[in-house]
Amino acid sequence: MARSHHLSRRQFLAHSASLAGASLGLPATRSGRAEERRGPARLGFIGLGDRGRHLLKASLDLPEAAVGAVCDVHPQRLKKGLEIARASQPRGYTSDRALLEDPAIDAVVIATPVFLHAEQTVAALESGKHVYCEKPMGIDPRECERVLAACRQAEERGQIYQIGLQRRYHPRYRESVRFLRSGEPGAVRFIRAQWHAVSTPRRDKPWLxxxxxxxxxxxxxACHQFDIFNWVFGAHPLRAAGMGGAHGVREGAPGCDVLDHYGVILEYPAGAKAFLSHLNYSIPERRFAGIYELAFCERTGVDLANALTWTAAGQTRELCSEGGSDTARALASFAGCLVRGVRPDAGADAGYEASMAAILARSALERGTAVEWGEVASA
Ligand SMILES: NC(=O)c1ccc[n+]([C@@H]2O[C@H](COP(=O)([O-])OP(=O)(O)OC[C@H]3O[C@@H](n4cnc5c(N)ncnc54)[C@H](O)[C@@H]3O)[C@@H](O)[C@H]2O)c1
Known part of the structure; x- marks a missing residue:
């Protein structure tokens, strides 16, 4: 699925023109010249819950973007969003479709519940907006394929799609992956990953x-971690198997039908494997909680989240010490991609393969047998 990192000149000119129209307060246009572009990209935020407000706050200091509009169906959430971004005097909407019709908006940042991602992404791309949408891409194979196809068509028109897989922008993950791919540690043969919650999930989001x-x-x-596996191996998984269940999440929660624990193993090319232990509740012993990915290589190991490796003499070697918010970096990169016509690292291909790897794992958990990639994915 490797494609050029840069949009073609024709594609870039088209998207640059759309930024020009918006910042001049003119209708967005798909024709025009790159030199017409003025000022920062105008962002519209759809979904102002916990994640949407976090993204909104992280966008306030971006030099290449400005908040143009905020939207939530819930009036109190909308009020909070307007308050957070008051210095930019954004327009407020309770309808996402009304925001999409706002010609002053270049790009939307979508942070709504998962079942709305595909529909809202496709509508936004078709209305000519660039899109940053939270993960996952869609809820099932059909939705993911629909979004992927819409992204491919939108890229032809010079539009950008980025997915909220922000670890791709964290310097420690980036350096760990660079090191793993450098050849120095030898082939990656196994990844052991854990996502163990630090608390029991809150009940105030019924959709979850x-x-x-x-x-x-x-x-x-877990699509964050499936994305990391795909990134390290430079491929999607070939098959998955696993087992899971619900120890306590369904107690006193009518209609709850999600898992709260499972283990899944994925096979990648050349016999490499990745194992994930996922627990969505905690026990009083906090040392058992936390999120990590440990890569077992021919000559050493790498702790990706902490960017650590070990020498033959057993000494710890830090690959990168930079920290900071990966979400702020992801948004800054999105704004930069809009201005420079560059395809995002966490673009449509990465988003599709991470979402589909998770759906592959989910199918294996549901069926109780090993499931092949080709049984769920067609792209
Ligand atoms: N990348 C990350 O690390 C990360 C972290 C947390 C959540 N997320 C993702 O962000 C998304 C939102 O999660 P959350 O925790 O903020 O959920 P939330 O329930 O707190 O917020 C969702 C918001 O969307 C609004 N909404 C629902 N339908 C809408 C519509 N049609 N138009 C406009 N607004 C609408 C709701 O009123 C609510 O305010 C989810 O997809 C979640 O998976 C990503």
Whole structure:
């Protein structure tokens, strides 16, 4: 699926022109010249819950973007969003379609429940907006394929799509992956990963506990880690097998049908494997909680989140010490891609393969047998 990092000149000119129209307060246009572009990209935020407000706050200091509009169906959430971005005097909407019709908006940042991602992404791309949408891409194979196709068509028109897989922008993950691919540690043969919650999930988001709305924890949460596996191996998994269940999440939660624990193993090319232990509740012993990915290589190991490796003499070697917010970096990169016509690192291909790897794992958990990539994915 490797494609050029840069949009073609024709594609770039088209998207640059759309930024020009917006910042001049003119209708967005798909024709025109790159030199017409003025000022920062105008962003519209759709979904102002916990994640949407976090993204909104992280966007306030971006030099290459400005908040143009905010939207939530819930009036109180909309009020909070307007308050956070008051210095930019954004327009407020309770309808996403009304925001999409706002010609002053170049790009949308979507942070709504998972079951809305595909529909809202496709509508936004078709309305001519660039899109940053939270993970996952869609809730099932059909939705992911629909979004991927819409992204491919939109890229032809010079539009950008980025998915909220922000670890791709964290300097420690980036350096760990660069090191793993450098040849120095030898082939990566196995990854052991863990996503163990530090607390029991909050009950104030009913959509999270319905598989048809969240896609289950294996998709809604763990697609971050499936993306890391794909990134390290430079490929999607070939097959998956696993087992899971619900120890306590369904107690006192009518209609809850999601898992709260599972283990899944994925096979990658050349016999490499990745194993994930996912627990969405905690026990009082906090040392058992936390999120990590450990790569077992021919000559050493790498702790990706902490960018650590070990010498033959057993000494720890830090690959990168930079920290900071990966979400702020992801948004800054999105704004830069809009201005420079560059395809995002966490673009449509990465988003599709991470989401589909999670759906592959979910299918294996549902069926109780090993499932092949070709049984769920067609792209
Ligand atoms: N990348 C990350 O690390 C990360 C972290 C947390 C959540 N997320 C993702 O962000 C998304 C949102 O999660 P959350 O925790 O903020 O959920 P949330 O329930 O707190 O917020 C969702 C918001 O969307 C609004 N909404 C629902 N339908 C809408 C519509 N049609 N138009 C406009 N607004 C609408 C709701 O009113 C609510 O305010 C999910 O996809 C989740 O998986 C990503």
């Amino acid at each position: 506990f319905r598989r048809e709305k969240s896609g289950d924890i294996v998709l809604e949460q």
